[in-house]
Amino acid sequence: MKEISANPLVRIKRKKYRDAASGLLMALPPVIGFFLFGFIPQLVSLWLGFQELHSFDFSQAQYAGFSNFVAIFKDPAFLKSIGNTFLYMISTPVCIFLGMGIALLLSAKGVKGKKFFRSVFFIPYVCSVVATTVMWYWIFEKDFGILNGILAGLFGESARVNWLEEVWPFRTALLIMLVWSGCGYNIILYQSAIAAVDKNLYEAAEIDGANARQQFCHITWAGISPTTFYMVVMGVIKGFQAFTMHQIWGSQVGGGGPDQSAVTMVYYIYEKAWVTPFRYGMGYASAASWILAVMIGVITVIIFNLKKKERA
Amino acid sequence: MKNKHKRCRSARVGTLILLYFLLALVTLAVIVPFYLIFISSIKHNYEILSSTFYWWPKYGISFEGYKKVVSANSELSLYIGTSIPLSFWNTVWQSVIPTLVGIFVSGASGYAVAKLKFPCRGAIFSLLIATMMIPGTITLVSSYLLFDTVGWTNGPLPLIVPGLFGSAGNVFFMRQYFSGLPDELTEAAKLDGLSNFGTYVRIAMPLSVPVFVSLSLLSFIGHYNAYLNPLIYLGDNTKYYTLQITLKNMMSLYKNQWDVILSTCIVSILPLLVLYLFTQKFFIKGISMSSGLKG
Structure with missing residues (x-):
C-alpha cells in the first residue's frame, strides 16, 4: 500500500480518509445514543439529587443541598424497600440451583426428548410478563383462586390461605412466581455450558475411579462456573431493579402490598416521583436512584473480588 | 459376572x-x-368466581371473554379507554420499529469496530462496553423530565427513539460475530468497489442472518414485555397503550371480569408462544450468545 507513486497517492489518501470517515460514521450512532439518552440524563440526575422539585418543570428546581439524601435515609419506608429488595433477591440463588439441577437432569446420559423438555422449560421466559403476573395473581386469589380451591378440596375450608393480603403468604407467593418465571433462562444457559465441558475429562476421571459425585464436583462444577458467575452478577443487577411483578401485585393490594411488602427500591422511586410528587418529588427520587446505583456498583465489585480471591 | x-x-x-x-x-x-x-x-364468569374449582368447565364452555377481547368496539372499551386489538397493534409497532432499526444500527457499529480502521476505534468500543455496566434506573426520573421538556411524554416517542440508536450490548455481540468472518471476504468486496457500508449490507449481513434473527428476537421480546417505561411515558394517553399496560389496567378498571381478563392473558401470551415455537433454535442461540459464553 505504501509504495504507490505520487499521483494515485492523492487518490488513495483521499480514499483512506473516506474509508476512515465512513467507518466512524457507522460506529458512532450507538455512542450518540448513549450520549443523548444515557450520559446527559445521568448528569441531570446527579444535579437533580441536590434539588427540590415537585413538578416536571426544571425551572422550578431549588437547590436543596444534601437534604434529599438525609431525608431518604431517615425514611423507614426506604430502609424497608432495601430489605424487600434483598428478600426477593432470594429468588436468584434458588433459580440458579434449580436451573443447574434441571439442566443436569436434561444432560444425563440416555434421556430422550431433551429438545421437547428444553422447549417447554423455556416457555415462561418468552411469556408476556404482565400476563404471567396476572395469571399468578389469579391463581393465588383468596376466594376463587385455584390454589385455595385445591387446598380447600384437599384439606377442608380452613386450609385456605390469604395469599395476597397477609405479609408472609404474599412474599412467598411473589417468590414462587419469580422462581417460576426465572428458571427457564438459567436452564438453557447451563445446558449449553454443560454440553461444552470436555467429554474426555469424564472418561479420564472414570478410568481413575472417580464416582459420579466426584466427577460433578471436579469437572462439571468447575466447567460451568463461568456460567454461574454470570448468573450471579446478572441476577443481582436485575434483582436490584425488580419492579414489574412487584408493582402489578402491589398496586392491586392496598398500594404496595400488605404492609408495603411489595415495595422494592425501584418501586419506591417510582412512587416518590410519579404517585406522590407533591410530597417527595423528582429531586428526592433522583437521589434515591443514585443510592440504588451506588449499591449495585458496590455489590458488583464485591462479587468480582470474591471471584478473584477464589481463583487465587 | x-x-x-x-x-x-x-x-x-x-x-x-x-x-x-x-x-x-x-x-x-x-x-x-x-x-x-x-x-x-373459556368458563362462564360466574363459574370462575365460584369458590370450588373444576378442572373442566362444569357449567358449559363460554367464549364471552374472547368475544369481548377481539372486538375493537365493545362495552369493555368504555371501561379501559382502549381496546385489546388497538393495544396489540401498538405493542407490535412500538416493538418492531426499534428492534429492526436498532439491530441494523448496532450491526453496522459492530461491523465497523470489528473490521474497519478509523480513529478512536478502541475508545469507542471501550466506552460502549462501559455503558453496559450502568444500570438504567439511575436515569429514570431525569430521562422523564428531559423527554417532558421536549414534549414527548404522554406519547410513544421516548419508547422508540432511544432504541433507534442501537444498543451497546448488541454492538458487542455483533462485533464478536463479525470478527470471526474472514478478512479476505470484506477486502475482496472492497476491491470490487463496494463502500464500507455496502460491504456491511451486501456481504456481512447476508452471512450473518441467523445472528441477526437471534438478537432481533430477544430484543423484540424485551420490547414486547416492557412495562416500566410504557407505564411512565404513555401516561393517560390511552391511544398508545401497549398490551401490557392495558392488561394491567384491566385488573383495576374491569374488576372481577375474570373471563375477559384471562382471555386477554391468553391472547397476549399466544403470539409470543407461537413465535417462539417456530424460532426456538434462534432463541437458544441468541441466549447463549448474549451471555457471552458461547457463539
Whole structure:
C-alpha cells in the first residue's frame, strides 16, 4: 500500500480518509445514543439529587443541598424497600440451583426428548410478563383462586390461605412466581455450558475411579462456573431493579402490598416521583436512584473480588 | 459376572425412571398454570368466581371473554379507554420499529469496530462496553423530565427513539460475530468497489442472518414485555397503550371480569408462544450468545 507513486497517492489518501470517515460514521450512532439518552440524563440526575422539585418543570428546581439524601435515609419506608429488595433477591440463588439441577437432569446420559423438555422449560421466559403476573395473581386469589380451591378440596375450608393480603403468604407467593418465571433462562444457559465441558475429562476421571459425585464436583462444577458467575452478577443487577411483578401485585393490594411488602427500591422511586410528587418529588427520587446505583456498583465489585480471591 | 451386569442395568433403568419422573414434574409445573388460565378463560364468569374449582368447565364452555377481547368496539372499551386489538397493534409497532432499526444500527457499529480502521476505534468500543455496566434506573426520573421538556411524554416517542440508536450490548455481540468472518471476504468486496457500508449490507449481513434473527428476537421480546417505561411515558394517553399496560389496567378498571381478563392473558401470551415455537433454535442461540459464553 505504501509504495504507490505520487499521483494515485492523492487518490488513495483521499480514499483512506473516506474509508476512515465512513467507518466512524457507522460506529458512532450507538455512542450518540448513549450520549443523548444515557450520559446527559445521568448528569441531570446527579444535579437533580441536590434539588427540590415537585413538578416536571426544571425551572422550578431549588437547590436543596444534601437534604434529599438525609431525608431518604431517615425514611423507614426506604430502609424497608432495601430489605424487600434483598428478600426477593432470594429468588436468584434458588433459580440458579434449580436451573443447574434441571439442566443436569436434561444432560444425563440416555434421556430422550431433551429438545421437547428444553422447549417447554423455556416457555415462561418468552411469556408476556404482565400476563404471567396476572395469571399468578389469579391463581393465588383468596376466594376463587385455584390454589385455595385445591387446598380447600384437599384439606377442608380452613386450609385456605390469604395469599395476597397477609405479609408472609404474599412474599412467598411473589417468590414462587419469580422462581417460576426465572428458571427457564438459567436452564438453557447451563445446558449449553454443560454440553461444552470436555467429554474426555469424564472418561479420564472414570478410568481413575472417580464416582459420579466426584466427577460433578471436579469437572462439571468447575466447567460451568463461568456460567454461574454470570448468573450471579446478572441476577443481582436485575434483582436490584425488580419492579414489574412487584408493582402489578402491589398496586392491586392496598398500594404496595400488605404492609408495603411489595415495595422494592425501584418501586419506591417510582412512587416518590410519579404517585406522590407533591410530597417527595423528582429531586428526592433522583437521589434515591443514585443510592440504588451506588449499591449495585458496590455489590458488583464485591462479587468480582470474591471471584478473584477464589481463583487465587 | 452376568448377574452384576444385570444389576447394573436395573440400577440404570431405575435412575432413568427417576430422571423422567423429575422432568415430568417440572414440565407439569410449567404447563399446569397455563392450562388453568386457559380452561378458566373459556368458563362462564360466574363459574370462575365460584369458590370450588373444576378442572373442566362444569357449567358449559363460554367464549364471552374472547368475544369481548377481539372486538375493537365493545362495552369493555368504555371501561379501559382502549381496546385489546388497538393495544396489540401498538405493542407490535412500538416493538418492531426499534428492534429492526436498532439491530441494523448496532450491526453496522459492530461491523465497523470489528473490521474497519478509523480513529478512536478502541475508545469507542471501550466506552460502549462501559455503558453496559450502568444500570438504567439511575436515569429514570431525569430521562422523564428531559423527554417532558421536549414534549414527548404522554406519547410513544421516548419508547422508540432511544432504541433507534442501537444498543451497546448488541454492538458487542455483533462485533464478536463479525470478527470471526474472514478478512479476505470484506477486502475482496472492497476491491470490487463496494463502500464500507455496502460491504456491511451486501456481504456481512447476508452471512450473518441467523445472528441477526437471534438478537432481533430477544430484543423484540424485551420490547414486547416492557412495562416500566410504557407505564411512565404513555401516561393517560390511552391511544398508545401497549398490551401490557392495558392488561394491567384491566385488573383495576374491569374488576372481577375474570373471563375477559384471562382471555386477554391468553391472547397476549399466544403470539409470543407461537413465535417462539417456530424460532426456538434462534432463541437458544441468541441466549447463549448474549451471555457471552458461547457463539
